[in-house]
Amino acid sequence: MHHHTTDHHHIPIRVQDEGSILLGWHPELAAAIRPFAALRPPTVHCQIAMLAIPADMPLQVYEATIGQPPFLIENLSFSDWASLVHVLQSRPEQLEAKIHDLASNIVESCRKAAIENRELNLIIAKAEKIILELHGYDSSHLDTAGHVSFSERAETFSEAYIDRKSLSQVELEYFRKKEAERLSNAHTELTPLMRDAGHKFSRNRPFLPLASSTWTEKAVQHVHNRLWKLDTFNYTAPISVEAYMALAAITDAEVDNCRSAARNGTIYFPATRGGFDGEFPPIAKLEKGKCPNKPLLHQKGIPKFPADLSELKKLWNAGRPYLKCVCLGCEQNFTWFDHMIWYVIGNLEKIDPLAPSDKIKMLEFQALLRTTWRKAILEQISFVFMREYMIKIVNLLTENRRISAAEILDYEDFRYIDFSQWKTEDWDGDQKKNRTNRSSPATTQTD
Ligand SMILES: [Zn+2]
Numbered sequence: 014m015h016h017h018t019t020d021h022h023h024i025p026i027r028v029q030d031e032g033s034i035l036l037g038w039h040p041e042l043a044a045a046i047r048p049f050a051a052l053r054p055p056t057v058h059c060q061i062a063m064l065a066i067p068a069d070m071p072l073q074v075y076e077a078t079i080g081q082p083p084f085l086i087e088n089l090s091f092s093d094w095a096s097l098v099h100v101l102q103s104r105p106e107q108l109e110a111k112i113h114d115l116a117s118n119i120v121e122s123c124r125k126a127a128i129e130n131r132e133l134n135l136i137i138a139k140a141e142k143i144i145l146e147l148h149g150y151d152s153s154h155l156d157t158a159g160h161v162s163f164s165e166r167a168e169t170f171s172e173a174y175i176d177r178k179s180l181s182q183v184e185l186e187y188f189r190k191k192e193a194e195r196l197s198n199a200h201t202e203l204t205p206l207m208r209d210a211g212h213k214f215s216r217n218r219p220f221l222p223l224a225s226s227t228w229t230e231k232a233v234q235h236v237h238n239r240l241w242k243l244d245t246f247n248y249t250a251p252i253s254v255e256a257y258m259a260l261a262a263i264t265d266a267e268v269d270n271c272r273s274a275a276r277n278g279t280i281y282f283p284a285t286r287g288g289f290d291g292e293f294p295p296i297a298k299l300e301k302g303k304c305p306n307k308p309l310l311h312q313k314g315i316p317k318f319p320a321d322l323s324e325l326k327k328l329w330n331a332g333r334p335y336l337k338c339v340c341l342g343c344e345q346n347f348t349w350f351d352h353m354i355w356y357v358i359g360n361l362e363k364i365d366p367l368a369p370s371d372k373i374k375m376l377e378f379q380a381l382l383r384t385t386w387r388k389a390i391l392e393q394i395s396f397v398f399m400r401e402y403m404i405k406i407v408n409l410l411t412e413n414r415r416i417s418a419a420e421i422l423d424y425e426d427f428r429y430i431d432f433s434q435w436k437t438e439d440w441d442g443d444q445k446k447n448r449t450n451r452s453s454p455a456t457t458q459t460d
């Protein structure tokens with residue numbers, strides 16, 4: 014038995030492994046990672062995903078960037094690892110090409126991640142300013158957002174300084190290589206966004222969920238994989254559709270259905286009807302002090318139009334599956350379904366404490382996703398698509414704030430969406446007039 018306390022987000026290390034090269038690596042990966050154990054161990058989630066793939070695959074991944082930083086082993090995301098499972102299950106002959114693709118994209122994705130880490134606050138502030146103004150809300154708190162100082166990571170030494178050191182070709186090449194490594198790792202040094210939870214929906218909290226899954230996967234490390242501890246409730250777990258497909262063995266046809274459900278605004282488990290009982294873990298298992306009773310799964314409704322600032326901030330969770338207990342007057346009783354999934358992957362003993370290894374726990378967890386929780390995973394995938402549509406509209410609006418609803422509908426991606434459900438006519442530049450003529454919203458949000 015290895016020690017594993019709920020409040021640690023690092024990998025449990027067996028006492029007998031102390032002093033070995035396995036520091037930071039999952040003990041069950043020992044044999045698979047021995048050739049590259051000196052590399053920086055990836056997150057718990059990545060290592061759990063590595064337990065879910067054939068034992069020889071981590072080595073293949075290692076060899077794809079051998080000697081050439083940034084290394085895949087250090088930089089693949091949880092969804093990248095899971096996507097390997099998906100390829101292996103659905104088209105194994107393409108596995109090598111998939112690993113090759115990941116390898117040839119890794120420099121670019123590290124570069125993008127570094128830019129996002131530096132610019133995210135500004136990107137969100139600019140977009141929020143436009144959205145708030147379109148809806149006729151005050152946005153003056155965002156005017157200075159560009160002046161917030163970030164710990165920017167540039168070159169370690171100036172070019173002139175290095176020139177004057179008259180380094181040999183070998184010395185210079187070595188230095189450049191190390192410098193490239195430092196830069197590619199820069200995005201792992203995140204400014205954590207653990208803001209006061211009591212202010213989650215206060216006026217000045219950022220609310221637009223524009224952060225990438227790469228960013229979210231890094232940020233959530235700072236809150237021990239409890240996504241609900243980040244600065245807003247709007248973050249989704251960094252699990253891609255392909256990763257859900259891999260974990261729950263979802264087919265392409267099923268994903269097509271989810272896309273249709275998103276386009277039609279179909280809600281299978283509205284709060285007004287009885288929820289779905291998937292024998293989900295009590296929310297108290299995710300965090301002490303929360304409700305110990307079994308929760309049911311529901312989905313957020315699709316609001317006709319956000320009636321006030323608080324609804325505008327919650328709009329991005331339209332269609333999102335969540336867990337809520339049935340007890341009356343219980344307040345510690347809510348979590349997003351995907352937040353639970355992410356937390357459980359990092360804490361598999363919450364689901365199956367008796368299983369003899371994490372490898373089996375992960376297998377049993379995947380079995381659960383494929384059977385009892387399958388329906389919930391399909392709703393989650395539908396929500397991922399709904400969220401994508403919403404963010405695309407935000408991007409169109411922020412690129413061109415004079416764009417009309419008719420123009421938005423003209424975009425290829427939206428051509429088949431039934432926007433009568435979404436009331437996008439309210440999204441044209443004429444917000445103030447619309448808001449005063451409007452009746453009250455149909456959907457209330459309960460968190
Ligand atoms: Zn520990």
Ligand SMILES: [Zn+2]
Nearest residue numbers: 304338340343
């Ligand atoms: Zn309760």
